[in-house]
Amino acid sequence: MAFLEIKQKLMSEVEALGFPRARVVRALHSTGNVSSEAAIHWLIDHENDPDIDQMPPVAVNIDIESPEPFHITEEMRRKAKELRIRSSKELQEAKRIAEEIERKRNINSRQVEKEEEKRAREKVVQKLEQDKIERKRFGGISSERSESLATKATATKAGEKDEPRSQNSLPATSVSKAVSMRECLRSLRHHHKDNFDKVRNAYQTLFIYVRNVAKNPDEERFRKIRLSNPLFQERVGSLTGGIEFLELCGFRKEGEFLYLPHDKIDPEALNTAGSLLNSALTNPFFGVLQSV
Template identity: 55%
Template sequence: MAGVSLKCGDCGALLKSVEEAQEHAELTSHSNFSESTEAVLNLVCSSCGKPCRSKTETDLHAKRTGHAEFLDKTLEAATPISLEVPKQDTFESNDVDAASASNQPEEMVVPEVDKKLLEELETMGFSTARATRALHFSGNNSLEAAVNWVVEHENDPDSDQMPLVPANAKVDAPKPLLTPEEMKLKAQELRDRARKKKDEEEKRMEREREKERIRVGKELLEAKRIEEENERKRLLALRKAEKEEEKRAREKIRQKLEEDKAERRRKLGLPAEEPGAAKPATPAVEERKSSLPVRPATKAEQMRECLRSLKQNHRDDDAKVKRAFQTLLTYIGNVAKNPSEEKFRKIRVTNPSFQERVGAFTGGIEFLELCGFEKIDSNEFLFLPRDKVDLTVLNSAGSELDSAIKNPYFGVL
């Protein structure tokens, strides 16, 4: 299949003609081009008819206009590509035929131009090469034609190169000159025209840059809005997941509380509650209590209830409650390990450290009294006599304290 495009080997861009390849090379400095059978995309907007040559162009067009339908006319526009480079400067057809027919390289010389016209152009500030080139390609017959040629070709890359022609090329005869006043006026006109053209080009470029800035600004705002919307959705989903997790945690705690409550009723000798049974009125409760024997609470149960009350009374400061439990466990452990040491069996109630860790909590001193400690010396000390040291009671106290410290649901009910 014949090639329908030129492909840049450096960046992969597809180009429709040799001219486009030359422009691409000037802009990017890429020089590796090859003929390709892959056609340049031609996606035409169904709404406004704008042609787009890539998916990126269609996306940008859709964002700016809201048009979403495009017709693929790539195959309709695909034609075999011509690899011939267009000629910039042409001579007379008979000169070209003569040069091509000759087997020997033809001698090239600087064309002869009107010397007076050349001097006038140099007086106006043009270089010799540019003036010679202007006279040669404008017909070498008038200063005005040469000046117009300079204006039209001032951006040509070879405008300051001396032109060359075959040695046998014909040169027209010189034409009349302009007066000095006319030359000044023509030079001023040339400068004004060049300045005006430059100003118009700068204004056009500024408008293009402003349009591009507006377009980029809108795209950035849209991207920011989409990002904020996605972040808001993510936060909502995260909060919903947190609420569901919190709900499941509360349900687990409630089930654990129900189990603890049932266990305490069992230990106290009370019948288990029926899930669907309604709570009886106060007289009925009193009558039921009077008809059932109540087993006295053991020392361990009293200690557990004392610790539970302590935690419930100070539920807003869980860290200090845990420290109080650990301090009580230290006191009980020291006495159990060294029952003969009086220093472990005597605690100054007014001691600041004791007050901060245990004494300031309702139920802290009561727990020590359940372990056998007694207030002496006008309630200044808590003292456990040697003959009242009961290791069984101390071990039970230690077990209750350890359970209160390790069980996260202790005292919640």
């Protein structure tokens, strides 16, 4: 009889995240027992497989790894102590650098928000001024100033004298969406700050959803998520900001699904989402500093 070789350590790690054993066995076998992370990615990609909860129809040989005994010498203890001291100093320096980077990012984010608010206010003021001019014109009241402002407003609207935009600046809608995405991820971490594993799993799952759509835009199965799926609910759906983040990526609720229509795919939004999620996964201080 054929056997599936499954490593006990990897199986325990994946089962500890709440996955049924049948799924774990399939995932580890399919990924060649490489790592628990590879198995989790496989489970997410194949969550809708009809036989996902069926134990493979072959015997399973669980490899229980037993450590080989060895003698710890004083030299080993001394080197281990030196390594711990050096690692502690390096970790403190890394934390300091990460905190400084995050602080600067927060400052930049606040500046972007303020600039966006300023543009919005200017737009409202311009609209009010233009409405006032129109009311005067229709009421038969005309003046040199109103005519001048009307001409300027018309020229601006037609793009004749529109203020030139910096080549390096982003469209306001893109900046707004990026800020909203970042706030979703910050909110998710803030509400679950006592359970970093849950936060990390949520970020990983969102990253996989975004990556799959970006790489396979024509595959509908990557653009359709069942809201009632227990795995989705556990890792994303039940967490504050999870569904909101996917909606900012273009997904929308349709019945019992989150669905991203093919004609609504926004590569720029997906790239922004992927960049923010990568930062959240690689920067241990992402979202810790809520204000500067």
